[in-house]
Amino acid sequence: MAITHNLGFPRIGARRELKFALEEHWRGELPAPALLELAAGLRQDHWQLQGELDWQPVGDFSLYDQVLDMSVTLGNLPARVRDLGGDELTAYFRTARGRAPGDAGDSVVAAGELTKWFDTNYHYIVPEFSTDTRFSLDPSRLLAQIDEARGQNVAVKPVILGPLSYLWLGKAKDGSDPLALLDGLLPVYAELFETLGRTGVEWVQVDEPVLVTELSETWQQAYLRAYRFLAGRGPKKLLTTYFGRLANNLELALSLPVDGLHLDAQANQDKLESLAAGLPDDRILSLGVINGRNIWKSDLNALLDRLEPLHRQLADRLWLAPSCSLLHVPVDLTSEQQLDAEVRNWLAFARQKLDELTTLATALNQGRAAVAEALQANAEALRSRRESQRVNRVDVKARLQALDASWGQRQSPFAERIRQQQDRLRLPAYPTTTIGSFPQTSEIRQLRRRYRQDELDERRYRACIQHEIARCIREQEALGLDVLVHGEAERNDMVEYFGEQLDGYAFSQFGWVQSYGSRCVKPPILYGDIQRPKAMTVDWIRYAQSLTDKPVKGMLTGPVTLLNWSFVRDDQPRSVTCFQLALAIRDEVLDLEQAGVEIIQIDEAALREGLPLKRSQWPDYLDWAVDAFRLAANGVADTTQIHTHMCYSEFNDIIDAISRMDADVITIETSRSDMELLAAFDRFRYPNDIGPGVYDIHSPNIPSHDQIVELMAKAGRRIPAERLWINPDCGLKTRGWPEVLPALENMVAAARTLREAVA
């Protein structure tokens, strides 16, 4: 009997029920018991949807983030939150967001840092450590959910984050080494396992995704030490790895004293037979056979060809699962009634992926004939996708073939370009600008919803958006900003907006995926060769420019970010898809230039986050990613100024690549690090213009004039004043106008002060 299980289910809800309830609760409109009741209802629904599986995950549900949940279980909330007291839920939300419902004044604290979860678009709350950190067990959340699940006849398999991954994902604010905390942490994990054992849990899933990164000898030794210490305590342990190949850590993983190993079957595919052959009799092997991060149907027949011999060898020691938690895919394809039927037939969301798993297990346990119809339909769907004219377009492929290196080359080097641009733009010293988006108010979202639901015709919708753009231009002129933006009011999201307009993309209605906390994104589905049927942004920018004499930036999302934040095709290398996107964006850049736009910003917010988890693979990725950016950007004349924006700040290790992008101006996040992160640009003698962010847009706090002047003075010690711009860290879409206006007022005033100093 092959056994089926799941690593984790999306918790936001098929209709984003959790998002809306959380936001209502934070506004003080939904009491905590009602929020908790809704969460319990979602868990119940999700266990029911997973009812066919042999084991179901428990503890994967989270009100905000699973890493923060683990911090609670290990008694490791930040001292600034613990000191404020209050109940458990209050402390939880204060750590996540800096405030709980009703908090003001002294009860507002700095929120925990959010950072991306491996190479996904999910963001977790970073555990905070110092040399003084002491852990203590609080298993109450996990035990309560185990009880709840047992009450619903769930075959309970608790899920926890393992000790090494927990330490690796955290940060010591005092610069100490998190690994030094391992000895203090292990007894708490031991107590947790023993507690779970006493409640009769048979298997516990211990997530150690860090095993797919390239670990130093010290970390490898730490793994051995930790799992030897924990051996034999509590339930059987399924050591769970995901997001890639175990590579050098495979032997290490196999040598750990655990009862089973889960790995991504596709990433480790050349190892499966030898693994099965050498597996000790008392171990199980769990294969992540269904891709948990994309939305394509699996090739079930090909998988069975591979799995049948393994199953004959391992019998019930073969477990089948998705490759990782299904957190990263939408819940249910059956909701998508407006999606093109042909494309829909190629897709599988979370529910459909679990169906695939059940089909595979039935075929293995009872023979393929038992699921002949499902296998036939699957083969048909795959054939239809492979042969579809919409997937493979001769014209797009031919254009890519015809590319030569000159397409990625600006006409002149930066020093010459910037002289021509300055002659044309006549900007003051320390030019001020913003990153693109202005507040996405509920009125703007309502507009879009009414347009989508045909309550507003196109003419009226466009007039309303123009009205928003006009307001945005008016406000920026009144503030005295130097380079304006149109505000992005017409965009639901910086990626989805472009996906909706490019051939080769489909988009869903309900395909929401959690990005952080209650915030979701709806990644568009890139299924075929990419072609831009018509200009996507030119009318809006032209309209904005018609309202002002100041330059308005054309605003685009770059090819690498479109790639990394979409569900992309798996039938060709990512680099090829990225170059197709680059050509489409290049066409838009040239149309903007043709329309007289003097400055064009191409956001590459996801370029760094797409770095492979293994450093040895970085050079290859950076080569083609930077080439794709250059292909998109570099068709313009010297007089056209290209900006790029990246809303993160760790550039030390990729500064060569950033430099090779050769954007005339790069705007980056630096305010929270006190400009320290400019050190990389300084050390490398980065030659082009830089706009180091002077205020943190994630916080409602208003930066003062003096703070901004001080930050820019620090920047000036690293970068010559004539190459500095002044701007916020990132776009302002999540903020409200009452916060944005005074912040930008101070920013412009600070620029004036700085200009006086250089006059």
Ligand SMILES: CN1c2c(nc(N)[nH]c2=O)NC[C@@H]1CNc1ccc(C(=O)N[C@@H](CCC(=O)N[C@@H](CCC(=O)N[C@@H](CCC(=O)O)C(=O)O)C(=O)O)C(=O)O)cc1
């Ligand atoms: C910069 N970030 C982004 C990432 N990935 C992207 N694809 N895009 C990004 O901008 N990754 C890293 C970060 C993550 N940061 C964020 C920040 C904010 C959000 C966010 O606010 N998401 C919204 C959904 C945005 C959206 O697409 N909205 C649509 C539909 C809105 C909607 O649900 N409308 C309701 C009606 C609402 C109303 O007020 O009446 C409806 O239709 O029923 C739109 O604006 O049209 C969120 O709500 O979570 C995400 C990631």
Ligand SMILES: N[C@@H](CCS)C(=O)O
């Ligand atoms: N232009 C986008 C970039 C976000 S990373 C914005 O301003 O929202």
Ligand SMILES: [Zn+2]
């Ligand atoms: Zn940004």
